[in-house]
Amino acid sequence: MQLTLTPLLDIPLIKPGDDLASIILLALQRAGISLEDGDVLVLAQKIVSKAEGRLVNLSTVTASSQAVELGGRTQKDPRLVEVILRESNAVLRTRPGTIVVEHRLGFVCASAGVDHSNVLGEGDQLEDWVLLLPVNPDASAQSVRQRLESASGACLGVLIIDSHGRAWRLGTVGMAIGLAGLPGLEDLRGQPDLFGFRLQITQVGVADELAAAASLVMGQAAEGTPVVHVRGFPYALREGSLGELLRPKEQDMFR
Amino acid sequence: MQLTLTPLLDIPLIKPGDDLASIILLALQRAGISLEDGDVLVLAQKIVSKAEGRLVNLSTVTASSQAVELGGRTQKDPRLVEVILRESNAVLRTRPGTIVVEHRLGFVCASAGVDHSNVLGEGDQLEDWVLLLPVNPDASAQSVRQRLESASGACLGVLIIDSHGRAWRLGTVGMAIGLAGLPGLEDLRGQPDLFGFRLQITQVGVADELAAAASLVMGQAAEGTPVVHVRGFPYALREGSLGELLRPKEQDMFR
Numbered sequence: 427m428q429l430t431l432t433p434l435l436d437i438p439l440i441k442p443g444d445d446l447a448s449i450i451l452l453a454l455q456r457a458g459i460s461l462e463d464g465d466v467l468v469l470a471q472k473i474v475s476k477a478e479g480r481l482v483n484l485s486t487v488t489a490s491s492q493a494v495e496l497g498g499r500t501q502k503d504p505r506l507v508e509v510i511l512r513e514s515n516a517v518l519r520t521r522p523g524t525i526v527v528e529h530r531l532g533f534v535c536a537s538a539g540v541d542h543s544n545v546l547g548e549g550d551q552l553e554d555w556v557l558l559l560p561v562n563p564d565a566s567a568q569s570v571r572q573r574l575e576s577a578s579g580a581c582l583g584v585l586i587i588d589s590h591g592r593a594w595r596l597g598t599v600g601m602a603i604g605l606a607g608l609p610g611l612e613d614l615r616g617q618p619d620l621f622g623f624r625l626q627i628t629q630v631g632v633a634d635e636l637a638a639a640a641s642l643v644m645g646q647a648a649e650g651t652p653v654v655h656v657r658g659f660p661y662a663l664r665e666g667s668l669g670e671l672l673r674p675k676e677q678d679m680f681r
Numbered sequence: 682m683q684l685t686l687t688p689l690l691d692i693p694l695i696k697p698g699d700d701l702a703s704i705i706l707l708a709l710q711r712a713g714i715s716l717e718d719g720d721v722l723v724l725a726q727k728i729v730s731k732a733e734g735r736l737v738n739l740s741t742v743t744a745s746s747q748a749v750e751l752g753g754r755t756q757k758d759p760r761l762v763e764v765i766l767r768e769s770n771a772v773l774r775t776r777p778g779t780i781v782v783e784h785r786l787g788f789v790c791a792s793a794g795v796d797h798s799n800v801l802g803e804g805d806q807l808e809d810w811v812l813l814l815p816v817n818p819d820a821s822a823q824s825v826r827q828r829l830e831s832a833s834g835a836c837l838g839v840l841i842i843d844s845h846g847r848a849w850r851l852g853t854v855g856m857a858i859g860l861a862g863l864p865g866l867e868d869l870r871g872q873p874d875l876f877g878f879r880l881q882i883t884q885v886g887v888a889d890e891l892a893a894a895a896s897l898v899m900g901q902a903a904e905g906t907p908v909v910h911v912r913g914f915p916y917a918l919r920e921g922s923l924g925e926l927l928r929p930k931e932q933d934m935f936r
Contacts, residue, residue, distance in 0.1 A: 427688070428687045431684040431685075432683045519934040519935070521934065524934075589885070593847075594848075594935070595886060595889065597866045597884045597889065597926060598886060599889050599893065600890060630853055630854070630896075632852070635893040638890040639894030642684060642914075643915055659897075671852060672851065678849060679781065680774070680848040680849070
C-alpha cells in the first residue's frame with residue numbers, strides 16, 4: 427500500500443477566528459482531492475493556534491520574580507519566560523538560550539512551544555507577539571475532523587503537529603501534539619513475526635511517524651503549506667488521543 | 682510537491698552474503714518503478730545486517746563478570762548482555778528488562794540495537810541467534826547507493842533505518858542509522874520566514890523525518906516489506922552522514 431502526502435497549496439495566512447475546516451475544504455477542492463475513508467489531514471500547530479487566537483502581546487505580560495531570574499540565566503526576555511512558565515507544569519533543564527519544560531499538555535519540549543517567529547500581529551510591533559499552543563489540541567483536531575467528515579461523508583483522521591527537538595539527536599522533527607480519529611500508538615504486542623517469535627518491540631508511535639512524514643513536506647519557513655493531505659495511512663482509523671503517546675513519569679529514566 | 686512512499690513487495694528473506702542491490706533492482710522492476718534523480722531508497726536495518734552476516738550465536742559467547750552482573754539486574758541473558766556491551770560505548774540507564782546505551786556508532790538506543798526476534802539461523806536453535814547493527818551503516822548505504830546509481834544512471838539517496846524508543850514518549854519510531862547521498866540535517870538558519878523574521882528553529886532532522894515516514898509503511902512484523910521507494914523527497918540530495926544527526930555530548934542535557 428502506497429503512502430502519499432500532498433501539501434495543500436495556497437492556504438491563506440490564518441487570522442484569529444478563521445474557519446480552518448472551510449479553508450481546508452476549499453484547498454482540497456482546488457487540489458482536486460475528494461476525501462475518502464481512511465484519509466488523514468495533518469495541520470501545522472501554528473495555523474490552529476492562530477485560528478484560535480492564542481496570541482499574547484508581551485507588552486501586556488508582567489514577569490514574576492521567577493521569570494526574571496530564569497530570564498537572566500537563560501538570556502531570554504523575562505516576559506517571554508513568564509508566558510513559557512504559565513504554559514508549563516515543570517522546568518526540566520535550562521541553559522543560555524534554552525528552557526526545556528514539561529508542557530501543561532504533558533509532553534517535553536523547548537520553550538513550551540511558545541513561538542516568537544512568524545506571528546501575525548497587525549498594527550503592532552511584530553516582536554511583541556508570541557503564539558501559544560492550542561488550549562486542547564485533541565479537541566481542536568476533533569472539531570476540524572467533525573466538520574470535514576460532515577462535509578465529505580468520509581471517515582477521517584486529523585493530526586496537529588509541531589516541531590520538537592530530541593534529547594540525543596540534532597534537528598527538530600515533526601511530532602504529534604493533538605489528534606482525532608487515528609491511533610496515537612499502535613500496539614503490536616503478540617503479533618508473531620515470520621518465524622513465530624513474539625515481537626519484542628510492542629508499540630509503535632504511529633501518529634509521531636506520520637507527524638514526521640508530514641513535517642517533511644511542510645518544510646519550516648513554509649507557512650504557505652501548513653496542511654498536508656495523507657492517503658494510504660496503513661493503520662485502521664479509530665478514536666485516539668495525544669495521551670497514548672506520553673510516557674508515564676514513573677517510566678521516564680531521563681527526566 | 683507530493684511525497685510518495687512505496688513499499689517494495691516480495692523481497693525474499695535475506696541471508697548472509699545476499700546482494701541487496703540486485704534484490705532491490707529486481708523488486709523495483711516488478712513494481713514497475715524506474716529510478717529517477719532525487720529518489721531515495723529506505724532499507725530496514727535487519728536486511729542490511731543479515732546480508733552482512735552480523736549474526737552471533739549466543740552459544741559462542743562467554744559473558745564477562747560485568748555482563749553477568751548487569752544481566753542479573755536487568756533480567757537478561759548474560760550472553761546477550763555481553764554482546765550488547767561489546768556494541769556499546771557506555772551504559773546510560775538500566776532497569777529490569779531495559780538497557781539504554783550509547784551505541785558504538787554514537788547514538789542512544791535500547792540494547793545497542795541487538796535484536797533477538799526475526800533472526801534467521803538455519804539448523805540451529807533460533808533462540809540462540811541475535812542480530813547486530815551493520816558495522817558501518819553509512820558505508821553500507823553508500824555501497825548500495827553506488828550499485829543502484831550505476832544500474833540506473835540516476836542520482837539517488839539510500840537511508841538505513843531502525844526503530845528506536847524515545848526518552849519521553851511511548852512507542853518506537855523509525856530513525857536513521859546510516860545514510861548516503863541525502864542530507865541528515867538540513868540547516869534552515871538564516872532563511873527568513875514570511876514576515877522577514879529570522880527563524881529561531883534552525884535545523885531539521887530530515888533523514889529522521891524520512892526514516893519515520895518509511896517506517897510507517899514498512900510496519901513492524903513485515904519482514905516482507907523492508908525496502909521503501911521514496912519519490913518527492915523535498916530536499917536537494919547531497920553527501921550526508923549519520924554524524925550530522927548526533928548531538929555532541931557537551932550539548933546533551935539528558936545523559
